[in-house]
Each structure stands twice: as structure tokens, then as C-alpha cells.
Amino acid sequence: MHPAPSVIIFTVFSGLGFGLLFWMGIDATPPTGWVGFVFFAVAYIMAVGGLLSSTFHLGHPERFLKAFSQWRSSWLSREGIASVATLITMGFYGLGLVFFDVAWQPLGWLGAFGALMTVFTTSMIYAQMKTVPRWRHWTTPALFLLLSLAGGAMLAGKIDVSLPLLVLATGLQVLAWVHGDGRFVASGTSMETATGLGHIGKVRAFEPPHTGTNYLMSEFIHVVGRKHAMKLRIIAAVLGFLLPALGLYFGDNHGIFALAIVSHIAGIITLRWLFFAQAEHVVGLYYGKR
Amino acid sequence: MTQLPKSTDKKLGLVIDLDTCVGCHACVVSCKGWNTENYGAPLSDQNAYSGAASGTFLNRVHSYEVQPEQGEAQLIHFPKSCLHCDDAPCVTVCPTGASYKRSEDGIVLVNESDCIGCGLCAWACPYGARELDAKEGVMKKCTLCVDRIYNENLPQEDRQPACVRTCPAGARHFGDLADETSDVSILVAERGGFDLMPEQGTKPTNKYLPPRPKDVEPEFDILAPYLTPIAQDGKGFVGWLDKALSSLPGGAK
Numbered sequence: 001m002h003p004a005p006s007v008i009i010f011t012v013f014s015g016l017g018f019g020l021l022f023w024m025g026i027d028a029t030p031p032t033g034w035v036g037f038v039f040f041a042v043a044y045i046m047a048v049g050g051l052l053s054s055t056f057h058l059g060h061p062e063r064f065l066k067a068f069s070q071w072r073s074s075w076l077s078r079e080g081i082a083s084v085a086t087l088i089t090m091g092f093y094g095l096g097l098v099f100f101d102v103a104w105q106p107l108g109w110l111g112a113f114g115a116l117m118t119v120f121t122t123s124m125i126y127a128q129m130k131t132v133p134r135w136r137h138w139t140t141p142a143l144f145l146l147l148s149l150a151g152g153a154m155l156a157g158k159i160d161v162s163l164p165l166l167v168l169a170t171g172l173q174v175l176a177w178v179h180g181d182g183r184f185v186a187s188g189t190s191m192e193t194a195t196g197l198g199h200i201g202k203v204r205a206f207e208p209p210h211t212g213t214n215y216l217m218s219e220f221i222h223v224v225g226r227k228h229a230m231k232l233r234i235i236a237a238v239l240g241f242l243l244p245a246l247g248l249y250f251g252d253n254h255g256i257f258a259l260a261i262v263s264h265i266a267g268i269i270t271l272r273w274l275f276f277a278q279a280e281h282v283v284g285l286y287y288g289k290r
Numbered sequence: 291m292t293q294l295p296k297s298t299d300k301k302l303g304l305v306i307d308l309d310t311c312v313g314c315h316a317c318v319v320s321c322k323g324w325n326t327e328n329y330g331a332p333l334s335d336q337n338a339y340s341g342a343a344s345g346t347f348l349n350r351v352h353s354y355e356v357q358p359e360q361g362e363a364q365l366i367h368f369p370k371s372c373l374h375c376d377d378a379p380c381v382t383v384c385p386t387g388a389s390y391k392r393s394e395d396g397i398v399l400v401n402e403s404d405c406i407g408c409g410l411c412a413w414a415c416p417y418g419a420r421e422l423d424a425k426e427g428v429m430k431k432c433t434l435c436v437d438r439i440y441n442e443n444l445p446q447e448d449r450q451p452a453c454v455r456t457c458p459a460g461a462r463h464f465g466d467l468a469d470e471t472s473d474v475s476i477l478v479a480e481r482g483g484f485d486l487m488p489e490q491g492t493k494p495t496n497k498y499l500p501p502r503p504k505d506v507e508p509e510f511d512i513l514a515p516y517l518t519p520i521a522q523d524g525k526g527f528v529g530w531l532d533k534a535l536s537s538l539p540g541g542a543k
Contacts, residue, residue: 001413059407059427066386066404073293076410077385130379130490131416188489189416191354195368196484196498197308201358206365209318209350212343215421219412282487283418286352286370 001132002219003276010054011122012268014083015144017047018115019152021090025112027156032097040094042155044087051083075128079121086114119148126275133187134279139176146172147268154261159248166248166264170241173271177233184280184290194285205288221284225277232274240267294381295393301468302395302434303374303495304454305477309502310461313353313367317453317462321349321371321432324452329437330402334425346423348372348432349453366501369462371453372419372432373486373494374398380411380420380431389429396468396495397436402428416490439464467495 020043024030031039055061068084070077090111096104123144126135146169153162191205192198225232244267247260280290325348326333335345349371357363374391378398381389388404389411391397400411407427412420420431435451438444448455454462465474474497477483483497524532 057409059409059422059429060405063386063404063406066388067406067408068385070385070387073382074385074410076383076408080385125383125410128383129413131414189487193487193489194416195354195366196486196500197354197356197366199500200356200364200503202356204355204357205352206355207353209315209347209352210344212341214344214350215346215424216412216418219409219422220418281413282416282490286418 001276001279001281002222003273004057006053006056008269008272010050012272013046014050015119015148016151016155017043017050018118019148020155021047022112022115022149023152023156023158025090025093025108025115030097030103032101036097040098047087075121075124079118079125082114082118082121086111086118089114119145131282132279133183134180139172143172143176151264154264163245163248166241166245189282191285208287216283217287220281221287221289222277229274229278232270236267236271236274239263240271294378294391298393298396300395300466301495302397303467305463305474305483305497305499306369307461307499308366308368309499310459311367311369312459313351314458315351316456316458317369318347318349318351320452320456322347324435329433331423331426331428333430334423336424346421346430348430362504364501364504370417372398373417373496374434376493376495377491379414379492383410383414397434399433400429400431405429416487
């Protein structure tokens, strides 16, 4: 799949933003006043910035309101609704904290639930794709949620929770990578089933339909990044998990924690890039490619 | 509404005969010609006169070489467009309701004025039947020439999809696949029509007819066995020449 920057920025930063909102929502002693304002500002800049970024890959962003209508069947529509509902709920909760010094706790819990739902619905946009076997697995939503919670906890300054979450996320990411590598073959879709000609023999793409490229090839067949996949996985794991975990464990001041967060974000951007660049869409088979 | 209808009254679709298709791409051209100037946004091209031309097509013809375990390889031309699936995954993922499947005839269409161009339906389609138009920013797909098949301004023989009407080989057939007595259904039954990627669970309406096995050519030239075969081992003069040339500096061994 084509790793579009707008979608990578969207999933990484709205994941972090909603993760932070989750921890704000369930915090028994949430920050108030100016400190609360800063936390909420960071969360909203990330969550809203990410959502806005996702509209850049739309052909007609001005029609975005229509995307709230099909929640019965569409995960993208559900995500739109969950995100707006969460942002409004947490907006009121933050209003109370920042300006009135009160925690309207039920609103916070509701907003925290909404933040989780938003991240879950985002992940299901990918996990539902039968055409992309690497994504269609329970590890996709689990990892999106875990990374959002871990990153959110780091941003919220909850070091004692973020450390075990980071360790869990590392394990799950490795499982997702290793298991994901075999899923395309395991899905049973091949050039033989794609063409229905397997009963005759081995199928080879002889001539493409056109001399140039097309939308399908640029959107779904991305081979450039894959040859560096192993190196990028190591870079992502070191930046996203190892360095932040070390920083959180041994760090004793805000400077180290800030560096840990920056490193984590860089790592998550790398692994999200891989999430797209490594994912093979079955339509590539018609072009003899993966 | 992007929920799928429970059932459709008809299942209009195509039956494509891989035995007959000669790979001339006439269906591609007629499809683009009709659909760029009728229903919906035109099908744009980018850099059409450069080395890196691309454009939106609703129908494309691939060519495959299939190598059986024994015998000669077969070359098979393979036209592919929307299969108007019963369980169309492209419809249910649409966030705006722009994509829909008609309950009356099963045709899958895009209401372009509702399409936000998110591309998710193209992600969900295993067949590459949907292409986002780079100029218009909306999703384009085969309409089964919905503006021809019911068009009373056209003579009866033209009320079929442009690709079917134009195919010079008679490799494309259009009809109702829900009706077991229709010509297309009989064709599918008699020739063993099959689905593409059945494991994806999309239940496509369009069917493909398998190419028949290649004939085994009998030895038709009675003189052939008497002809001297081309020397492979290089005995006699050819053998001497081979050795002599090879021994020269830079000679092939």
C-alpha cells in the first residue's frame, strides 16, 4: 500500500492525542488551570491536527459532513462520529478543569471511553480489509490501542503505567510483524485464484494492460520500502520502544522524558510507515506483483 | 445507503469468454469512449502524450501466460472490470453512502456528488475495479453502461454495455445471471464458468469461461521425419570449425 504521509501523520498523532485524552479522562486527580490547559492543548492539537491531516488525501474534502451518515456499515463513518463526539465531550470536561477548577468526572469517563472507541474504529478501517491480509488480524486493533495508550500515558506524564504498556506493545508489535509476514500466503489468494486459471497451470503476468502506470499500481503496489523492511523494523523498535523505555526507567528529569517522547513518536512514525509500505494488496497479483 | 440489499431482483452482469478473447482491447477503448462522455465525470488522462501516461479506465485487459505441468504454455487475454459482486465489500466501507448496490438489478454504482474521494472502496475491492479519477477526485467504476441498457433512445441492439456491443470476437456476453434460463446462465452452466478470487467471499456476478485446452498438433508433414536434424553435437566439418574458432584468442568455448 502507498504510505501516504497524510494518513501516517493522521494515525500517529490522532492516536497519541486520543491516548492523552483517555488518561486525562480517567485521571482521579486531573490537572486544572494553566497546567490542565497545556495538557488539553497538546491533546487537541495532536488529535484535531491528525484528523485534519487525514482530509488532505480526500478528493473532495468539502463534502466531509456526508461521511457521518453511514455508521451502520462503515468503520470510517463510525470513526468520524466517535472522534467528534469524543472531542466535544472532552472539550466540556476540559472547560470545567481549566476555567472552573472542577472535574465533571462522568464526562471524563465518557470521553475516555470515546477516545478508546475512536482509536479502535480507526484501526478497524485497516483491520476490516480482507484484501490486505497483513492488516486483517486482531493484532491490528490491539496494537493501535496499545500504542495509543502507551504514547498517551507518556504524554500525560504517567511513567509507571507507560513503561509496562511500552513493553507489552513491543511484544505485540513483534508478534504482528512475524505473524503478518506469512499472512498473504496463508490467505490463499494467489495469481491462480485471481485469474481462475490455476486448473491449467502456473500463471505468469505476460503483458500489463497498459504501458504506463495507473491509480491501482501507485496506490496498492509499493515495493520500494520493502527491501529495507528489516532495517526499518530495527530502527522503529529502537526509537519507538527501547530508547523511550530506557529513558523512562533511568530518567530523572523532564528533559530526558521529553526526549523519550520525541524518540517514541519518531519510532511510531517509522513503524506506521512500514505498516502501509509493507502491506500487500491482493490486486497486485493481477499485475504479477505484490 | 451503503448497506447491501438482502437480495436483488435481477443480477445483471457479464460473462467473459477467455477462450475467445483475442486481447484486442476494443472493449477498453469503447468503454472509455462511451463513459467519458456520458454518466458522471469524464475519465481523465494525465500526461497523455508523454512517456509517463496514465489515466482512468473502467475496463482493462491483462495478458497471462499459463504453463501447464506438461505441454506448451497458453497465452490468455484477460479483460477485467467491476464484477458487480453480491457481497460487494466496496459498498459497505463507503462512509458517505455514495457507493450503492441497486436492489432492482444488482448494479453497483457511485453517486459522484456524494463521493468524498477517500479511496476506501478501492482498498476494499480485491479486483482493482475502482479507480479514483485524478482530475475529478471522485471514484469511477464500471456502471454496466446503465445509461445504455435501459436507454429507449437507442436502437434495441445497442441496449447493452459498450464493451459487449463492440467486442469483435464475441467474447463478452451480457444478461441476467439470476435467471437460470437466460442465455448467459446457460453459457455459464455449459462451459463451467467460474468466479475470480472466490476465497475473498465477494460472490461476484460476472463469470469467466475457461479457455479450452490447446490442441495437440499431429505430425502433419510426412517428410518431416526424413529431414536431417540440425547438428547439435558438431561432428565432422562443423565440429572442426567449432574447435578451430574456439581456439582463437577470444573465441567462445
